[in-house]
Amino acid sequence: MRGRRLWLRIALAAAVVGVVLAVYTSGLDDQLRPDAIRALLLDAGPWGPPLFWAIFALGEMVAIPSVLFVIVAGITWPRESALAISWVGAVVSATSVFVVARYLARDLVQGRMPARLRWLESWTESRPLLGVILIRLVTFMAPWTHLVLAVSRVRVRDYVLGTAIGVIPAIVALVLAGEAASEFLPGVPGWVWLLVGLFVVAQMFRSGRVATLEPGPRSPE
Secondary structure: OHHHHHHHHHHHHHHHHHHHHHHHHHOHHHHHOHHHHHHHHHHOHHHHHHHHHHHHHHHHHOOOOHHHHHHHHHHHOOHHHHHHHHHHHHHHHHHHHHHHHHHOOHHHHHHOOOHHHHHHHHHHOOOHHHHHHHHHHHHOOOHHHHHHHHOOOOOHHHHHHHHHHHOHHHHHHHHHHHHHHOOOHHHOOHHHHHHHHHHHHHHHHHHHHHHHHOOOOOOOO
16 A cells, blocks of 8 residues: 555656756746736736635635736736735635635544644634634644635634634735735746645645645544
8 A cells, every 4th residue: 555655656756857857948937937827917907806716615625726827916906906805815714714614525634634723723613703713823824724614513603703813914925915015026036836726736735735635534423
């Protein structure tokens, strides 16, 4: 079993490296630069924010770090607009994962939830809304938090409201970071963004593995 997993990881790593090299040699890496993404969203006009929200939600489904999306918003839109757009995107994305995990894949998620993550449920037992707010303040949009809360007793209303309140400080900080970085990011070469992409892919698999891909013993009832 371990040998099979090792070869699977080697094959996956080789495939990722192959894709990266293909993108780089074809010149498509220029389309992955923040300024190119910014131009895409701005060219979409009034459809820019909905396009951003859709990509944000899909990215959250596959555990792409949400930090990247909020920074992109800070690079793309004026501060007030970026704050509002990224805040809506964060709430919609977190809620999308929560709803899918609770109502479409609850048994799967619950069966594969490692017991070591169940401690998070204790934060929401007596005061669900406050618990969700604290979780967001501490972890922001960590993918595994959506899943743990989805199989907990937290009501959808408390989850959405707690998320909406708890993500505000991080949203503000990341939008300001994106705004400050917008001055020098256009000059960053494309290969740097390929390295960032590799890091994102690594985080996707790490987050998915921690949260759902490895069944763990169930916590005692």
